[in-house]
Amino acid sequence: MIVYLNGEFLDAADARVSLFDGGYLYGDGLYETLRLYAGRPFDLEGHLHRLTRELGLLGYAWRPDPGSLRAIFQELARRNELGERDARARLTISRGGSPQQPLPVERVSELPATVSAWVEPIPAEIPRWQAEGIGVSIMKPPFARGNFPQLKTLNYLPALMALRFARAEGCEEAILTDRQGKLLEGVSSNLFVVRDGKLATPPSRLGLLAGRTRALVMEIAGAAGLVAQETGIERRDLLMAGEAFLSGSVKEIVPVVRAEGATIGDGRPGPVTRDLQARYGQAVRAALAAPASDPAAQ
Ligand SMILES: Cc1ncc(COP(=O)(O)O)c(C=O)c1O
Numbered sequence: 001m002i003v004y005l006n007g008e009f010l011d012a013a014d015a016r017v018s019l020f021d022g023g024y025l026y027g028d029g030l031y032e033t034l035r036l037y038a039g040r041p042f043d044l045e046g047h048l049h050r051l052t053r054e055l056g057l058l059g060y061a062w063r064p065d066p067g068s069l070r071a072i073f074q075e076l077a078r079r080n081e082l083g084e085r086d087a088r089a090r091l092t093i094s095r096g097g098s099p100q101q102p103l104p105v106e107r108v109s110e111l112p113a114t115v116s117a118w119v120e121p122i123p124a125e126i127p128r129w130q131a132e133g134i135g136v137s138i139m140k141p142p143f144a145r146g147n148f149p150q151l152k153t154l155n156y157l158p159a160l161m162a163l164r165f166a167r168a169e170g171c172e173e174a175i176l177t178d179r180q181g182k183l184l185e186g187v188s189s190n191l192f193v194v195r196d197g198k199l200a201t202p203p204s205r206l207g208l209l210a211g212r213t214r215a216l217v218m219e220i221a222g223a224a225g226l227v228a229q230e231t232g233i234e235r236r237d238l239l240m241a242g243e244a245f246l247s248g249s250v251k252e253i254v255p256v257v258r259a260e261g262a263t264i265g266d267g268r269p270g271p272v273t274r275d276l277q278a279r280y281g282q283a284v285r286a287a288l289a290a291p292a293s294d295p296a297a298q
Contacts, residue, residue, distance in 0.1 A: 002079040004072050004117040009079065012118070020102045021114050022095025027155040029094030029114075030054050033188070034212075034249045036119060039083035041073050042284055043249070046212045047091075054151045055093065062093060062113035069117070076119045087119045088250045094154065125172075126251050130277065133257030133269045134172035134246075136186070137165060138235055141179045149184070149207040159187040173246060175238070175259070178206055183233045189246035189254070190214040193233055194272045200237075203230035213247040213280075220279045226272070235260075243270030252284075253277045 001012045022028030032047045048064045055062060069091065077083045096111040098104050104111065143162035146155045159176065166174035166187075173186045185191055185208040192201045192214075199221050204210040221228040238244055242265050244256040253276055255269035269277075 001118065001120070002076065004076060004115075006112075006115055009075065015116070017094075017114055017116070018097040018099065020097030020099060022097055022108070022111075023092070023114065023154050024094075025097070025103070026095075027153060027157075028058075028108075029092060029154040030058065030060075030152055031090060031092040031154060032152060034089050034091075035122070035252075036073060036077055036082070036087040036089050037284060037288055038085065039074055039077040039087070040288055041070055041089060042288065043212055043216075044070055044073070046215075047249070050152070050212065051091070051093070054153075057151065058153075059109045060093065060095075060113055061109045062115065064091075072117055073119060076117060080119055082119055082121065086122050088122055089117065089119045091115075091117045092154070122250060126254075129172060129251065129254045131269075133255035135170065135258035135261075136173045136175050136246075136256050137162075137169050137171040138175045138183065138238070138260055139165065139177060141177055141181075143174065144176045144178055144184060144207065145209070150204065150209060152209055163187045171258070173254075173256075176208075177235075181234060182206055183235065183238060184208040185211075186246050186248070189248040189251060191233065191238075191256075192217065192245050192247065193238055193241035194243035194270065195237065195241055197226075197272075199226055199228040199272070200231040200233060201228070202233050206232070211247060211249070213249050213252065216283065217247050217253065217276060217280065220283055221276060224275070224279060239264070241265070243273050245269075245273045245276070253280055 003012045003015050005015045032051050034047050073089050094114045096114045139162045143158045145159050162174035176184045190211045218228045238259050239262050244264050246254045255273045257267050
């Protein structure tokens with residue numbers, strides 16, 4: 001596998017990051033995951049907009065250049081023979097670390113950031129999940145995503161542990177909750193439920209990553225005449241929902257048909273979810289077919 005690291009394309013086995021890198025020592029870093037459609041990044045500008053804001057909040061001097069990153073992802077897709085297929089792309093930025101001072105606390109913005117990227121095939125199970133739906137486990141509060149849940153930082157341990165528990169229970173995703181028992185999001189996805197013909201998703205103020213796909217789903221739903229609201233969702237709301245689904249850049253829209261072993265709706269992907277999946281696909285195709293000046297097409 002060929003990866004990108006600090007300006008070079010390398011075999012993954014030859015790509016080395018310093019022992020003093022802040023990402024390794026403290027989880028001091030940010031990342032983005034997006035989907036390439038036949039080698040072309042979708043919504044790259046949107047992802048980089050989020051990343052730029054987060055880099056500013058964490059005091060990083062490095063800023064992404066959309067043109068260079070688009071070229072890097074396309075080159076990675078080509079070199080890894082993924083130019084004709086859909087792929088998962090990851091960009092990671094971490095605090096570069098200093099060989100002179102292993103644990104720098106001050107002037108960290110002066111350290112050159114470590115910038116890495118790679119692309120890999122879409123996980124084989126995703127098309128099946130999209131077609132058949134998945135089961136989720138609802139986790140207890142300690143598994144929520146740390147103190148800065150609105151940021152896509154490298155601190156993923158609680159969520160990763162939640163996912164391992166969910167998998168051990170035979171579920172594909174874990175739903176994270178806050179201390180009041182409100183549902184927040186999946187480990188790498190946002191949650192939606194359909195109730196009385198309306199779409200609801202947990203409010204971002206509760207502390208979650210308001211995903212790019214979530215925003216697009218809300219927009220598409222609104223354009224289709226479906227009421228889409230940010231509303232508190234509790235465990236029983238999910239269990240009693242007519243339909244539920246998860247959204248994320250790589251998995252797009254995945255129906256949730258089981259929670260805690262109970263069936264949601266009739267246990268099959270519902271009509272609203274199916275319709276949104278189709279509309280999402282159309283929106284992606286339209287954006288990728290649009291002239292290069294359309295940011296979502298990049
Ligand atoms: C915790 C969390 N929530 C939501 C999402 C979905 O975000 P997006 O739609 O931007 O991919 C992700 C994506 O990885 C995530 O890690």
